[in-house]
Amino acid sequence: MLQLEDQDIHQCTQGWVPVFTDSSQTLAVMSIGFLLNNRDDAVVWRGPKKNAMIKQFIEDVSWGERDYLIIDTPPGTSDEHITVVENLRHRENVDGAVLVTTPQAVSVGDVRRELAFCRKTGVRVLGIIENMSGFVCPHCKECTNVFSSGGGEALAIETGVPFLGKHILCYGLLASKY
Secondary structure (H helix, E strand, C coil): CCCCCCCCCEEECCEEECEECCCCCCCEECCHHHHCCCCCCCCCCCHHHHHHHHHHHHHCECCCCCCCCCCCCCCCCCHHHHHHHHHHHHHCCCCCEEEEECCCHHHHHHHHHHHHHHHHHCCCEEEEEECCCCEECCCCCCEECECECCHHHHHHHHHCCCEEEECCECHHHHHCCC
């Protein structure tokens, strides 16, 4: 998505140096994908090894000065989420979480459980974003709701969480190599 597939991670005295998206170094990225020999390799790790890597990404990366730390997790409320919360709680000033859903009922259900997870663990939810909320044809400019629309907004209203907006499918991302 960010065209960083062939980048390498380096060490400095403060830890791992993240990969930057441009020469101004305004966006730093860390991914397990940078550590793989082949981008098609699967990462088959059980809890302790996965959790140790998450902790390492939080503690051992030299992030430098930053305005935001965005952690993209898989849907659900798994060990990974608990590990992130536990490690950030002791090290960072966490303002809260932004939950992202797609409009379909399955995704909205996952985010509903993530919202319950955040409430149980004391993580403030800053809001909900609805992703993939329509596709604008690059030729005729008509918007088609491929995955329906409104699920994220309905969840936000139902749960009293701020709705931060909708984001359509981006043609540029659809056309990029993966």
